[in-house]
Amino acid sequence: MTKANTQMAAARAGKITPQMLTVAKDEGIQPEVLRDLIAQGKVVIPANPAHTNLHPVGFGEGTRIKVNVNLGRSQTTSCLTDEVAKVEAALKYGADAVMDLSTGPDIDSVRKAIIEACPAPLGTVPMYGAVNPVDDVAKLTVDDFLRTVKEQAEQGVDFMTIHAGLLKEHLPLVDSRLTGIVSRGGALTARWMKVHNRQNPYYEHFDEVLDIAAEHDITLSLGDGLRPGCLHDASDAAQFAELDTLGELTKKAWARNVQVMIEGPGHVPLDQIADNVKRQKKVCHGAPFYVLGPLVTDIAPGYDHITGAIGATLAAWAGADFLCYVTPMEHLGLPDLEDLRNGLIAFRIAAHAADIAKGHLGARDRDDAMARARYAFEWERQFELALDPDRAREYHDKVPAATQHRASRYCSMCGEKYCAMRNSALK
Amino acid sequence: MTKANTQMAAARAGKITPQMLTVAKDEGIQPEVLRDLIAQGKVVIPANPAHTNLHPVGFGEGTRIKVNVNLGRSQTTSCLTDEVAKVEAALKYGADAVMDLSTGPDIDSVRKAIIEACPAPLGTVPMYGAVNPVDDVAKLTVDDFLRTVKEQAEQGVDFMTIHAGLLKEHLPLVDSRLTGIVSRGGALTARWMKVHNRQNPYYEHFDEVLDIAAEHDITLSLGDGLRPGCLHDASDAAQFAELDTLGELTKKAWARNVQVMIEGPGHVPLDQIADNVKRQKKVCHGAPFYVLGPLVTDIAPGYDHITGAIGATLAAWAGADFLCYVTPMEHLGLPDLEDLRNGLIAFRIAAHAADIAKGHLGARDRDDAMARARYAFEWERQFELALDPDRAREYHDKVPAATQHRASRYCSMCGEKYCAMRNSALK
Numbered sequence: 001m002t003k004a005n006t007q008m009a010a011a012r013a014g015k016i017t018p019q020m021l022t023v024a025k026d027e028g029i030q031p032e033v034l035r036d037l038i039a040q041g042k043v044v045i046p047a048n049p050a051h052t053n054l055h056p057v058g059f060g061e062g063t064r065i066k067v068n069v070n071l072g073r074s075q076t077t078s079c080l081t082d083e084v085a086k087v088e089a090a091l092k093y094g095a096d097a098v099m100d101l102s103t104g105p106d107i108d109s110v111r112k113a114i115i116e117a118c119p120a121p122l123g124t125v126p127m128y129g130a131v132n133p134v135d136d137v138a139k140l141t142v143d144d145f146l147r148t149v150k151e152q153a154e155q156g157v158d159f160m161t162i163h164a165g166l167l168k169e170h171l172p173l174v175d176s177r178l179t180g181i182v183s184r185g186g187a188l189t190a191r192w193m194k195v196h197n198r199q200n201p202y203y204e205h206f207d208e209v210l211d212i213a214a215e216h217d218i219t220l221s222l223g224d225g226l227r228p229g230c231l232h233d234a235s236d237a238a239q240f241a242e243l244d245t246l247g248e249l250t251k252k253a254w255a256r257n258v259q260v261m262i263e264g265p266g267h268v269p270l271d272q273i274a275d276n277v278k279r280q281k282k283v284c285h286g287a288p289f290y291v292l293g294p295l296v297t298d299i300a301p302g303y304d305h306i307t308g309a310i311g312a313t314l315a316a317w318a319g320a321d322f323l324c325y326v327t328p329m330e331h332l333g334l335p336d337l338e339d340l341r342n343g344l345i346a347f348r349i350a351a352h353a354a355d356i357a358k359g360h361l362g363a364r365d366r367d368d369a370m371a372r373a374r375y376a377f378e379w380e381r382q383f384e385l386a387l388d389p390d391r392a393r394e395y396h397d398k399v400p401a402a403t404q405h406r407a408s409r410y411c412s413m414c415g416e417k418y419c420a421m422r423n424s425a426l427k
Numbered sequence: 428m429t430k431a432n433t434q435m436a437a438a439r440a441g442k443i444t445p446q447m448l449t450v451a452k453d454e455g456i457q458p459e460v461l462r463d464l465i466a467q468g469k470v471v472i473p474a475n476p477a478h479t480n481l482h483p484v485g486f487g488e489g490t491r492i493k494v495n496v497n498l499g500r501s502q503t504t505s506c507l508t509d510e511v512a513k514v515e516a517a518l519k520y521g522a523d524a525v526m527d528l529s530t531g532p533d534i535d536s537v538r539k540a541i542i543e544a545c546p547a548p549l550g551t552v553p554m555y556g557a558v559n560p561v562d563d564v565a566k567l568t569v570d571d572f573l574r575t576v577k578e579q580a581e582q583g584v585d586f587m588t589i590h591a592g593l594l595k596e597h598l599p600l601v602d603s604r605l606t607g608i609v610s611r612g613g614a615l616t617a618r619w620m621k622v623h624n625r626q627n628p629y630y631e632h633f634d635e636v637l638d639i640a641a642e643h644d645i646t647l648s649l650g651d652g653l654r655p656g657c658l659h660d661a662s663d664a665a666q667f668a669e670l671d672t673l674g675e676l677t678k679k680a681w682a683r684n685v686q687v688m689i690e691g692p693g694h695v696p697l698d699q700i701a702d703n704v705k706r707q708k709k710v711c712h713g714a715p716f717y718v719l720g721p722l723v724t725d726i727a728p729g730y731d732h733i734t735g736a737i738g739a740t741l742a743a744w745a746g747a748d749f750l751c752y753v754t755p756m757e758h759l760g761l762p763d764l765e766d767l768r769n770g771l772i773a774f775r776i777a778a779h780a781a782d783i784a785k786g787h788l789g790a791r792d793r794d795d796a797m798a799r800a801r802y803a804f805e806w807e808r809q810f811e812l813a814l815d816p817d818r819a820r821e822y823h824d825k826v827p828a829a830t831q832h833r834a835s836r837y838c839s840m841c842g843e844k845y846c847a848m849r850n851s852a853l854k
Contacts, residue, residue: 075842077826103845128845135844178798180851184841187850229848230798231783231791269791270744270784296740296780298794298801301809302818306733306773310740310780313723317697331801331809332819333826333839346733353723353737356658357697364658364696367725371605371657374725374758382728382758391729392759399504399760412760414611415502417562418530418555421656423614424607 004214004257007047011039012257019047023058028361037061041250042286044259046097046121046158046219054158055119057096059261060288064360065316065351068123068290068324069095069344072102073110074334080110087117089337093344093388097159097322099123107132108155115156123159123221126152127185137188138195145201146208153216160218161263162209163189164202165245166225173238179229182266186225206249210256219259221290222246227266230298234268235276247283254285261288261322264315268294273311274318281319290322291315295330304330305339309346316354323347345388352387375421377409431641431684434474438466439684446474450485455788464488468677469713471686473524473548473585473646481585482546484523486688487715491787492743492778495550495717495751496522496771499529500537501761507537514544516764520771520815524586524749526550534559535582542583550586550648553579554612564615565622572628573635580643587645588690589636590616591629592672593652600665606656609693613652633676637683646686648717649673654693657725661695662703674710681712688715688749691742695721700738701745708746717749718742722757731757732766736773743781750774772815779814802848804836 003009010017016031020038023045024031037043043060059066069090073083083102090098098120102110107129115122129148131137149160163185171190174180181187189200202209213220226242228234246262253260262284268276273294280289293308294315300307308326316323327335327343335343355363366385373381379396386392399412410419430436437444443458447465450472451458464470470487486493496517500510510529517525527541527549534556542549556575558564576587590612598617601607608614616627629636640647653669655661673689680687689711695703700721707716720735721742727734735753743750754762754770762770782790793812800808806823813819826839837846 074839075844077839103842131844137850174851178795179802180848182847182851184845184847184850187847188845191850191853230801231794232798270740270780271786297776297783298797299779299812300772300776300814302813302815302822303772303776306736307776307780309733310737310777313697313737314741329822329825329840331838331840332823336825345727345730349724349727349730349734350737352726353697353734356724367658368605370725371659374657375606385726386729387727388729395729395756396759398756398763411758412501412504413756413758415530417502417558418611418615420609420611420614421607423564423611423618424601424609426618 002211002214006214006217006257006259007038007045008041008259009257011035019045019056022056027058027063029062034058040286041254041260042288044219044261044288046259048153048156048158048216048218050154050156050216051115051122051158053116053119054121057121059322061286061321063321065354066096066322067344067347067351068097068099068322069340070099070101070324071340072100073104073107075104077334080106080113083110084113084117086337086340087114089340090344091120093341094348095120095344097121097123101125101128103128103132111152111155121158123161124152124157125161125185127163127188131188137192140192142201142205146205149209150212153212153218158219159221161185161221161223162202163223163225164200164206164209164249165222165242166190166200167203167245168193168199170226170238170241173241174226177233177236177238179233181226182229183223183225183227185223189225206252210253210258213258214256217259219261220253221261221263222249224263224265227264227292228268230267231269234265235272239265243280243283247285250284250287261290264289264291264320265294266292267298268296268311270296270314273314277315277318277320288321289319290324291320292324293326295326301331302328304328305343305346309350312347312350313353316351317357323351348387375425429638429641433641433644433684433686434465434472435468435686436684438462446472446483449483454485454490456489461485467713468681468687469715471646471688471715473686475580475583475585475643475645477581477583477643478542478549478585480543480546481548484548486749488713488748490748492781493523493749494771494774494778495524495526495749496767497526497528497751498767499527500531502531504761507533507540510537511540511544513764513767514541516767517771518547520768521775522547522771524548524550528552528555530555530559538579538582548585550588551579551584552588552612554590554615558615564619567619569628569632573632576636577639580639580645585646586648588612588648588650589629590650590652591627591633591636591676592649592669593617593627594630594672595620595626597653597665597668600663600668601653604660604663604665606660608652609656610650610652610654612650616652633679637680637685640685641683644686646688647680648688648690649676651690651692654691654719655695657694658696661692662699666692670707670710674712677711677714688717691716691718691747692721693719694725695723695738697723697741700741704742704745704747715748716746717751718747719751720753722753728758729755731755732770732773736777739774739777740780743778744784750778775814802852
């Protein structure tokens with residue numbers, strides 16, 4: 001059994017690592033408090049020692065809500081330089097983590113380039129790498145699945161989505177759904193199990209996955225292969241059966257000092273979101289919760305960064321720790337740079353609004369500074385304080401002659417005479 | 428005292444009007460039930476008989492959540508044809524009501540053209556018309572304020588924002604705020620009161636306002652002149668003092684059979700939204716609540732349609748009945764057609780998500796139809812079901828060769844091999 005070389009092992013041994021010191025400083029919490037949360041599994045710091053340019057980030061209880069950007073080429077679209085440009089955009093607009101979900105040609109070199117360009121924690125779904133060289137997932141062996149986990153760990157990936165909780169026994173529960181399985185990794189795993197009539201290889205060989213994770217300090221992001229793909233399928237027996245298995249796997253990982261977070265839905269009606277979060281936290285013993293959206297309606301393709309941000313805000317407020325962004329291209333195609341920007345800002349709004357609602361220390365300071373800048377008509381200061389200064393400046397200047405209003409105590413929306421703040425401040 | 432020629436008077440006399448029949452049919456509720464809700468003031472149908480092309484709409488308890496689009500020229504920007512084009516776009520993308528907030532030249536003819544183009548209930552803020560001909564609101568007399576209410580009532584306006592609840596006594600409560608008064612009508616009213624050291628003219632002469640409203644069945648939208656303009660100022664003494672006055676005015680209006688709704692904030696942290704809605708409903712005796720946003724953070728200029736849609740979703744879920752949209756240009760300048768579209772769809776998402784969460788009958792049917800179309804890879808059907816079919820089609824076709832994928836059982840996001848729904852459906 002591999003000895004764990006992980007943040008969790010260090011924390012449980014009472015050690016405060018350099019990574020913990022950085023995170024504690026960034027979060028404004030005591031290193032000892034952070035260490036104890038890591039020891040309990042309530043906070044993770046995905047920090048693969050092979051990711052040499054990493055600036056470590058903490059996820060979980062007591063930390064600021066984080067946002068992940070998914071990127072990566074598809075089988076047909078994009079290339080290495082496109083994806084490195086996306087990493088740069090993700091960092092510019094404030095992503096806390098990046099997942100490379102590349103599929104198709106050259107994905108090893110794409111991943112290498114992304115890791116080198118990315119000081120943020122980097123995640124992958126090793127299943128995509130495993131299935132890449134074959135035309136049907138059914139052709140893969142258990143060794144193939146494990147080998148990609150190991151290769152990507154050696155390459156410097158910090159966290160990995162592993163769909164180990166989706167069992168053969170769960171598959172009949174999917175039959176009553178409208179949209180079946182909508183997780184890419186989940187659907188591939190399900191197909192493999194059906195063709196071979198065997199158990200999930202990541203579940204059966206979870207100890208070997210843990211060996212790799214313990215050696216390289218890979219944080220396992222236990223995937224929700226059965227997350228609902230539409231409102232109708234939310235909170236169903238399939239989803240919760242898998243969640244129960246994720247709870248078991250969490251304990252197994254912790255017994256090996258492997259860091260774990262849990263992935264969650266998906267598409268969920270507003271009134272089920274808080275219950276979903278609370279159930280996850282209970283079933284998975286307080287492990288950090290990483291949600292995709294959730295999307296609160298199915299009828300807004302082209303605007304799913306908004307349907308997702310609404311659900312994410314509620315999820316984060318209810319206790320989710322880490323938000324995976326959704327872009328306007330969701331359900332329609334591969335996002336480009338502008339889609340990434342729109343999706344990321346929407347989710348930064350969600351994270352920030354929830355930090356404020358949770359009373360996170362100092363979370364509202366920047367809002368108050370913005371309020372002061374607005375009342376003083378300090379336009380440049382407003383742009384500086386904006387989540388997306390370029391966009392704020394561009395929109396302000398969209399109206400003819402607006403730049404010359406830059407020094408004015410009003411904007412083109414109301415004009416001088418009707419400006420409420422101007423009139424409010426008149427003596 | 429003018430005899431009330433209003434939906435409320437009819438309802439209280441036990442009559443079911445043609446407008447009630449239309450609304451009952453559109454909402455799928457019994458006409459008798461609707462009539463009783465109108466009699467109690469819990470539902471309003473803003474329907475000025477002079478608005479001859481009106482398709483009546485109901486707002487309030489038991490009805491679908493509605494969305495308003497603000498439009499109108501500013502002092503410096505836009506013209507009549509631009510604004511009529513905005514009305515058409517608002518209707519195309521599903522606005523339930525339209526407010527003409529025009530200021531500057533030609534606003535009477537702009538308003539006339541908008542009314543003629545608009546079968547949706549139309550609202551205004553008569554204060555803007557009153558102040559238009561003068562360079563300082565302080566030059567206006569009480570008669571000037573009342574005359575514009577009367578003129579616009581005769582012209583066919585269905586509902587009017589009247590800032591009658593902002594009293595002279597409330598003004599000192601604003602001093603501790605970061606952004607003072609951010610309501611245009613509120614700030615103008617405050618300035619008039621300060622210069623003349625007199626009480627709010629709409630408050631002092633509320634009986635005369637009610638005379639006009641009773642005669643023309645103007646639904647009064649009692650304005651929140653002291654709504655918070657930043658998170659810091661939310662739920663403060665100023666806001667709630669005005670709300671108490673709005674509660675008094677509601678009773679006065681109802682005593683005259685005048686329909687009333689109440690306007691609400693503004694900028695509100697997530698965790699205060701539900702309490703705000705519940706307090707309004709209690710203080711204002713169940714009158715329909717019309718919220719502007721609320722925005723859940725101050726730091727996202729350029730994206731305030733999203734910060735607003737997040738707050739609006741929560742407000743609607745907690746009981747708000749009518750959502751005033753916010754566009755990406757909020758705080759930056761006058762919205763154009765594309766901003767209107769983006770703001771409106773964001774708020775239709777909010778309204779729809781809340782209808783689903785509240786268990787509104789049949790609210791999820793369209794989502795389920797979308798889920799079925801997705802699982803069947805019926806792309807054209809997906810576009811038809813989308814809140815914005817043009818946008819969905821455009822984004823899907825953005826990726827090269829996507830149109831030829833229109834017949835395919837996958838899209839450019841994952842490609843064929845990785846497509847979860849495709850793999851999930853494989854036997």
